[in-house]
Amino acid sequence: MKPSGNSRIYLDNAATSFPKPDCVYDAVEQYMRNNGSPFGRGSHATGDAATQLVVQCRHRLALILGAASPSEIAFTFNCTDGLNLLLRGCLSAGDRVVTSTLEHNSVLRPLTQLQDELQLEIVNVGFDVNSGLVDESEMIRQLSSKRTKLMVLNHASNVTGIVQPVKRLCQAAHEKKALFLLDAAQTVGHLPFSVADLQIDMLASAGHKGLLGPLGTGVVYIRSGLESQLKPVRCGGTGTQSESLQQPTTMPAMLESGNHNMPGLVGLAAASEWLLQHDIAAMHRQIAAHTKRLKSKLTSIAGVTVHVADSVAENVGIVSFVIAGMDSREAAVILDQSFQIQCRAGLHCAPLVHEALKTSSSGGSIRLSPGVFTTDNDIETAIDAIEQLTAAVA
Numbered sequence: 001m002k003p004s005g006n007s008r009i010y011l012d013n014a015a016t017s018f019p020k021p022d023c024v025y026d027a028v029e030q031y032m033r034n035n036g037s038p039f040g041r042g043s044h045a046t047g048d049a050a051t052q053l054v055v056q057c058r059h060r061l062a063l064i065l066g067a068a069s070p071s072e073i074a075f076t077f078n079c080t081d082g083l084n085l086l087l088r089g090c091l092s093a094g095d096r097v098v099t100s101t102l103e104h105n106s107v108l109r110p111l112t113q114l115q116d117e118l119q120l121e122i123v124n125v126g127f128d129v130n131s132g133l134v135d136e137s138e139m140i141r142q143l144s145s146k147r148t149k150l151m152v153l154n155h156a157s158n159v160t161g162i163v164q165p166v167k168r169l170c171q172a173a174h175e176k177k178a179l180f181l182l183d184a185a186q187t188v189g190h191l192p193f194s195v196a197d198l199q200i201d202m203l204a205s206a207g208h209k210g211l212l213g214p215l216g217t218g219v220v221y222i223r224s225g226l227e228s229q230l231k232p233v234r235c236g237g238t239g240t241q242s243e244s245l246q247q248p249t250t251m252p253a254m255l256e257s258g259n260h261n262m263p264g265l266v267g268l269a270a271a272s273e274w275l276l277q278h279d280i281a282a283m284h285r286q287i288a289a290h291t292k293r294l295k296s297k298l299t300s301i302a303g304v305t306v307h308v309a310d311s312v313a314e315n316v317g318i319v320s321f322v323i324a325g326m327d328s329r330e331a332a333v334i335l336d337q338s339f340q341i342q343c344r345a346g347l348h349c350a351p352l353v354h355e356a357l358k359t360s361s362s363g364g365s366i367r368l369s370p371g372v373f374t375t376d377n378d379i380e381t382a383i384d385a386i387e388q389l390t391a392a393v394a
């Protein structure tokens, strides 16, 4: 199953997945060499073919996300881009937002900027450091205490991997007439779920993580009918309604100004076809088995602390840990240079998570994130390397 020619042990799939299925490389090369046209603009056959590839990609993503229609899906440059478009699009002066300390900077920073611009009231609810779960009752209490415009929540933390109780919180938000935005960067393509089942209003995700597409791709979902409540943030040519000087107000054109990252979307179209042909639930179980093995072996090594070790909540395939007496960033460099194991160490753009876990002073945590092409042998080699590394500092 593993694409050929990749001998390094890559355990940084939470940053971006690698390798991609071979069909992704083939589709990008084929498009770049033989097509090269933009989406929705060329009056020629290769332009039509390029447009068709994006139409297919949108259709496949609607299927993966369980959206009612492909027109609920728009393409962005990454998850951060989508979150900015949605947050900026739906918030107005004086609005109140309930969110959590589990969030990534791609939610925290736009909210901080908008807080200054629009005098927003932002409430950051904490999480339990043992379970990794957001304080659900406090989230609900905050919704009830004051009129709230938006709840925005991380589907799964990129530090702990723990999947949050989205369905219940979304229901609570709707009972209080608040909108619900999900940061699904770590779950789309990794975890079988549908927007229809969760009943969420908006979602942003990356195309380059669990969806297995190229870097520089992202996707947003907006529940049909909600677009009238959003301001278009980026305006420009869409290849549609060109007679008008106003930005289109319908999805997906309202969010898709300017040329797409076509090589990226062609790769994402191939990756999403590959995902639909494989079983996301089965791949999730395989990654969960790697995660479980890593957690149980690492917790047994003296000097290693896994965050969060004992949680019974579902994990999307992320194991964070610290080694006593060793800076996490230094440990990651040694794992790479001496053992060819690639991971990510630091704060992972989630400073409030590390503040709560008290891992900031050790340089954040070392994060291992297996992917669909990770083998049992990769996991055993990583465990062995961490045992050796820990023994050397003991």
Ligand SMILES: Cc1ncc(COP(=O)(O)O)c(C=O)c1O
Pocket (backbone or CB within 6 Å): 014, 015, 078, 079, 080, 081, 104, 106, 154, 156, 157, 158, 183, 185, 186, 205, 206, 207, 218
């Ligand atoms: C939870 C979460 N949100 C947002 C992002 C940002 O994703 P992107 O790099 O696609 O902008 C990440 C990236 O790691 C993430 O883990």
